[in-house]
Amino acid sequence: MKPINSVVCIKPVPDQRFWDKVSLDKKTKTLRRTGIPIALGPLDKNALEEALRIREASGGKVTAISMGPPGTEEILEWAIVLGADEAVLLTDRAFAGADTWATAYALAWGIKKLGGADVVFFGNESLDGSTGQVGPQVAEFLDMPHVTHVNKLDLVGEDALRARFHIEHGFIDVEVKRPVVIAVEKTINEPRCPTLWGTIWLRERKIIRWSADDVGADKAKIGLPGSPTQVSDVITIELKRKSEILSGEPSDVARLLVQKLQADSALPKG
Amino acid sequence: MKEHKGILVFAEQRAGKLSSVGLELLGIGRKIADKQQEELAAVLIGHKVGPLADELGEYGADKVYLADNLLLDVYRSDAYTILMQEVIQQYKPNILIMGATCIGADLAPRVAAKVNTGLSAHCVGFDIDDQGRFVGQVPGFGGAVMASVICPNHYPQMATARPGFFEKLERQKGRKAEVVKVDVKFKEEDLKIKVVGTFVEELKSRPLEDADIVVAGGYGVGGKENWKLVEELAGVLGAGVGATRPPCDEGWADLERQMIGQSGKTVRPTLYIGVGISGAMHHLVGIKNSKVVVAINKDPNAPIFQAADYGIVGDLCQIIPRLIEAMRVSS
Numbered sequence: 001m002k003p004i005n006s007v008v009c010i011k012p013v014p015d016q017r018f019w020d021k022v023s024l025d026k027k028t029k030t031l032r033r034t035g036i037p038i039a040l041g042p043l044d045k046n047a048l049e050e051a052l053r054i055r056e057a058s059g060g061k062v063t064a065i066s067m068g069p070p071g072t073e074e075i076l077e078w079a080i081v082l083g084a085d086e087a088v089l090l091t092d093r094a095f096a097g098a099d100t101w102a103t104a105y106a107l108a109w110g111i112k113k114l115g116g117a118d119v120v121f122f123g124n125e126s127l128d129g130s131t132g133q134v135g136p137q138v139a140e141f142l143d144m145p146h147v148t149h150v151n152k153l154d155l156v157g158e159d160a161l162r163a164r165f166h167i168e169h170g171f172i173d174v175e176v177k178r179p180v181v182i183a184v185e186k187t188i189n190e191p192r193c194p195t196l197w198g199t200i201w202l203r204e205r206k207i208i209r210w211s212a213d214d215v216g217a218d219k220a221k222i223g224l225p226g227s228p229t230q231v232s233d234v235i236t237i238e239l240k241r242k243s244e245i246l247s248g249e250p251s252d253v254a255r256l257l258v259q260k261l262q263a264d265s266a267l268p269k270g
Numbered sequence: 271m272k273e274h275k276g277i278l279v280f281a282e283q284r285a286g287k288l289s290s291v292g293l294e295l296l297g298i299g300r301k302i303a304d305k306q307q308e309e310l311a312a313v314l315i316g317h318k319v320g321p322l323a324d325e326l327g328e329y330g331a332d333k334v335y336l337a338d339n340l341l342l343d344v345y346r347s348d349a350y351t352i353l354m355q356e357v358i359q360q361y362k363p364n365i366l367i368m369g370a371t372c373i374g375a376d377l378a379p380r381v382a383a384k385v386n387t388g389l390s391a392h393c394v395g396f397d398i399d400d401q402g403r404f405v406g407q408v409p410g411f412g413g414a415v416m417a418s419v420i421c422p423n424h425y426p427q428m429a430t431a432r433p434g435f436f437e438k439l440e441r442q443k444g445r446k447a448e449v450v451k452v453d454v455k456f457k458e459e460d461l462k463i464k465v466v467g468t469f470v471e472e473l474k475s476r477p478l479e480d481a482d483i484v485v486a487g488g489y490g491v492g493g494k495e496n497w498k499l500v501e502e503l504a505g506v507l508g509a510g511v512g513a514t515r516p517p518c519d520e521g522w523a524d525l526e527r528q529m530i531g532q533s534g535k536t537v538r539p540t541l542y543i544g545v546g547i548s549g550a551m552h553h554l555v556g557i558k559n560s561k562v563v564v565a566i567n568k569d570p571n572a573p574i575f576q577a578a579d580y581g582i583v584g585d586l587c588q589i590i591p592r593l594i595e596a597m598r599v600s601s
Contacts, residue, residue, distance in 0.1 A: 100389065101388060104383065131379075133375075136379040137380065137382070147376075148375070149375075166372060167371070167372040168284075168371060169526065170284075170468065172468045174465055176462055177462055228386075228424040229421045230419070230422060231419055232418045233418040234415055236416075237416050239577040243575055243577075243581060245570075245581045246582050250588045253582055253589065254589065254593040257564065257582065258596045261541060261562065262600065264561075266561060267541065267597070
């Protein structure tokens with residue numbers, strides 16, 4: 001079997017346990033994330049796991065790539081500890097403020113600089129933005145087909161993959177020739193745990209850092225200036241309601257609630 | 271004169287049936303179109319789906335771009351992208367909205383990259399601002415914040431929309447849309463994705479999104495036995511049963527059909543009753559559009575009480591049987 005080289009795109013996300021610490025700067029309309037640790041998104045682990053499994057079956061290389069400010073190395077180190085052969089961080093002030101289009105453009109140029117890939121993996125959606133848009137857009141920029149929502153993946157023949165695309169209440173099985181972009185769901189596999197070997201491995205490997213110039217990206221197409229969408233306003237959500245607490249004996253409270261709901265026309269009147 | 275005009279909605283169909291979100295988008299699309307005095311069109315892709323065009327007209331579309339071909343029988347991103355690109359380049363819509371279903375979320379970003387425009391994701395609200403720009407409201411961080419996203423210099427201004435957030439119009443029997451055929455110029459061998467199988471489960475019960483009353487349970491329900499109480503209450507009310515994530519993980523409820531929230535379903539019932547739900551933001555955002563919210567929880571400090579119209583602090587094993595009784599008596 002031909003060796004298969006995979007690239008796994010991972011995204012640094014604010015650790016979910018600290019989301020209540022994210023606050024809104026009312027003046028600049030930006031989110032304050034200072035002091036909030038970053039983490040490897042859960043689905044990124046599934047994406048990496050799937051790439052490692054393919055390497056075990058067919059040989060080849062697994063490269064993790066991410067775009068982010070300095071400090072993002074930490075999640076790429078995780079990728080290496082878990083088994084990636086190499087890791088690349090696209091880091092440059094010029095990348096900052098990118099929407100999905102400009103992020104996908106930068107990642108695509110990073111992947112080109114790596115010499116392309118047979119399979120490019122993504123987690124189906126990131127934890128914070130949850131857009132799931134970058135994968136298909138990287139595929140467009142690399143002129144590869146893409147399949148998202150994948151919960152089953154098998155190698156077929158010399159140069160193809162069979163993927164199960166999960167849709168509402170069903171699925172579509174497709175066969176697609178490599179190179180291809182695949183975005184995986186949580187149910188596709190059970191990600192492995194880090195081992196002691198992984199940490200030893202990490203000592204022998206460096207995270208590669210590339211700037212926009214290094215990958216040859218057009219400056220007009222990256223970062224905030226390259227983003228077709230703009231955030232015009234950010235607000236925190238008010239979900240407060242009248243919060244009338246009914247108290248008393250359970251049977252009295254139950255009767256009272258039914259009366260109130262009937263008065264509000266939320267229940268039919270008896 | 272503006273080069274880009276009109277609102278285009280992707281009318282997703284699966285196995286010959288229109289998705290509900292497509293019709294919801296015709297509802298909001300109609301409002302925007304009327305405000306802008308522009309045309310509302312739908313794009314319908316599939317095989318032998320012609321009759322669905324009439325339905326789209328009855329739900330508000332002025333025009334239907336119809337691509338009907340055996341190669342389009344089952345969704346695949348490459349084939350659908352080619353057709354979306356053709357419709358966009360030929361008819362130059364100002365706005366394109368697609369449902370954030372599995373298929374919509376797979377297709378929309380590819381189309382946006384193909385025609386070089388921006389895409390705001392999973393919107394829960396749309397508006398036109400005072401400069402005539404299309405604004406999508408995008409929730410983030412589990413729903414704790416809401417961003418307004420615009421796409422000022424690229425066309426069409428694209429967005430995906432969360433299912434369940436917009437209202438369908440009343441169906442107007444006999445209202446007709448003009449059908450414009452879109453030719454399929456590619457062959458099977460031009461496509462890189464081959465469909466080898468498909469399966470769609472026939473749904474027997476009404477989807478939760480359409481329920482007029484929803485009773486939902488959280489981890490605080492405590493176990494499978496108590497979960498039956500939640501279901502019993504729902505049964506008396508003729509309600510749909512929803513859940514937060516933990517009951518789905520525990521196997522009390524079904525993730526795909528019952529989970530409500532940011533990464534699950536959005537409900538908009540007249541009455542929502544949450545039992546043993548603490549009220550995490552990502553659940554609350556999914557019940558935001560309920561008319562009346564009732565919370566039952568034994569923890570008086572549960573955040574859900576702040577987001578409820580009526581709250582009952584207490585043990586659900588005591589309260590629910592009494593509530594069932596009171597509801598039986600009153601009806």
